[in-house]
Amino acid sequence: MxxxxxxxxxxxxxxxxxxxxxxxxxxxxxxxxxxxxxxxxxxxxxxxxxxxxxxxxxxxxxxxxxxxxxxxxxxxxxxxxxxxxxxxxxxxxxxxxxxxxxxxxxxxxxxxxxxxxxxxxxxxxxxxxxxxxxxxxxxxxxxxxxxxxxxxxxxxxxxxxxxxxxxxxxxxxxxxxxLAALDRWIQDSVASLPRERRVLVTAHDAFHYYGRAYGLEVVAIQGISTEDEAGLADIRAVTDLVVQRGVPAIFVESSINPRNIEAVQAAAKDRGSPVSIGGELFSDALGHAGTWQGTYIGMLVHNTRAIVEGLGGKPAPWPLELADWVKAWGLEDL
Ligand SMILES: [Zn+2]
The missing domain is CATH 3.40.50.1980 (Nitrogenase molybdenum iron protein domain)
Structure with a gap:
């Protein structure tokens, strides 16, 4: 051969x-x-x-x-x-x-x-x-x-x-x-949010599969491609939504410049609707190798915790099937 x-x-x-x-x-x-x-x-x-x-x-x-x-x-x-x-x-x-x-x-x-x-x-x-x-x-x-x-x-x-x-x-x-246990854990964690709070505002359009799978409305300043700059109109439209819906937190992404999300935060504040940055989400890249966020499971755990806590919910208890993963990274008390 x-x-x-x-x-x-x-x-x-x-x-x-x-x-x-x-x-x-x-x-x-x-x-x-x-x-x-x-x-x-x-x-x-x-x-x-x-x-x-x-x-x-x-x-x-x-x-x-x-x-x-x-x-x-x-x-x-x-x-x-x-x-x-x-x-x-x-x-x-x-x-x-x-x-x-x-x-x-x-x-x-x-x-x-x-x-x-x-x-x-x-x-x-x-x-x-x-x-x-x-x-x-x-x-x-x-x-x-x-x-x-x-x-x-x-x-x-x-x-x-x-x-x-x-x-x-x-x-x-x-x-x-x-992964099956992770999927159920995300469902359970997002379910802790009241329905009107299930709005996820991010920098670019990376979270539509997440929104469809776990029941969140997803709004992004930029489209899927990050090649084009977001315009003032995009920032204004997202700010309108944040103000009208009283969204408590919006999210920056680890692989995207945070300036657009920060611009929405500043504009919402000017209009009397302070909104917090609910943390940095991993959208298109994992975290650092050798950390739990540097794994695929960790990426989804990190994002879900940030989203659920930022919007006022409570992450579900760890599932039994993730016990080894949780122990390996020392996250029992997270
Ligand atoms: Zn992307």
Missing amino acids: NGFQLARPGRRWRPVIALIAIAVTCFPGLALASAPLQAVATVGMVGDVVAQVGGQCVEVTTLMGPGVDPHLYRASAGDLRVLQRAEVVFYAGHSLEGRLGEVLDRFGATRPVVAVSEEAVPPSLLLEAEAPYAVDPHVWMDVSLWTRTVDVVRDALAEIQPACAQEFELRAAAYKEQ
């Missing part, structure tokens, strides 16, 4: 090879630990799914770190070198990655390049969006939708690294159980 044949080992090497064979059979982790599959992901939300499913069998490099806006991202020379070394590449798709998506297409000729969101979510479940987007790419904001990417990642990894297929299967199943 690879165009070369294995030479028969000389007599001198046969005992060594036999020992390796025994070691690999008895301790499969031994052989795999030495050469994990090299995977590259674009955004942290995708990279975390690959890491959760891949475990020790896969080494994941994520191109976009905390605070990076994928809509505006351009691949660097360093990214191209990382992509050259990749054995498999995962990205979200639906044009989330902007120009980088075109670069990834080129790499698809020489290795598997998987658009997890495009493969996982049937078109009927996607939200429409304004041009140049055909659909809204922020699928990870609905945990039940994003959970579908776990199977896509599992199957892609198993095909490339069949020796780890069983491990991928087990890890994917365990992760999906956690």
Whole structure:
């Protein structure tokens, strides 16, 4: 298949090879630990799914770190070198990655390049969006939708690294159980808000899947693309809504300049309707690696806590299925 044949080992090497064979059979982790599959992901939300499913069998490099806006991202020379070394590449798709998506297409000729969101979510479940987007790419904001990417990642990894297929299967199943619990926890937490308080005002249009899944009306100053500047008219329209509805808190995003949200806050104050900034939400990038906000579960937990507390509700108690995650990050008393 690879165009070369294995030479028969000389007599001198046969005992060594036999020992390796025994070691690999008895301790499969031994052989795999030495050469994990090299995977590259674009955004942290995708990279975390690959890491959760891949475990020790896969080494994941994520191109976009905390605070990076994928809509505006351009691949660097360093990214191209990382992509050259990749054995498999995962990205979200639906044009989330902007120009980088075109670069990834080129790499698809020489290795598997998987658009997890495009493969996982049937078109009927996607939200429409304004041009140049055909659909809204922020699928990870609905945990039940994003959970579908776990199977896509599992199957892609198993095909490339069949020796780890069983491990991928087990890890994917365990992760999906956690995500199902996370989905219910968000439902329960948002349900603590009185109906008239379920209005989420953010900087850009990243939260429509969240709003649809968990029952919040979503209003953003900027559209999906962050490429165009928001105008005064956009700021005035959002301020009108905040004042008329008495919205108690509005939210900045980690990957977006906070000035538009701050302008709404100042304008609302001038009109006698003080509104607080309910914290920074992670919309298109995870938090820092090595912190709980640097995980996909943590992203949704952080956002939900900020939204629910900012709007005057109370987050639900931790579900049992997230006990290990909560303990691992020391969040029992959060
Ligand atoms: Zn976005």
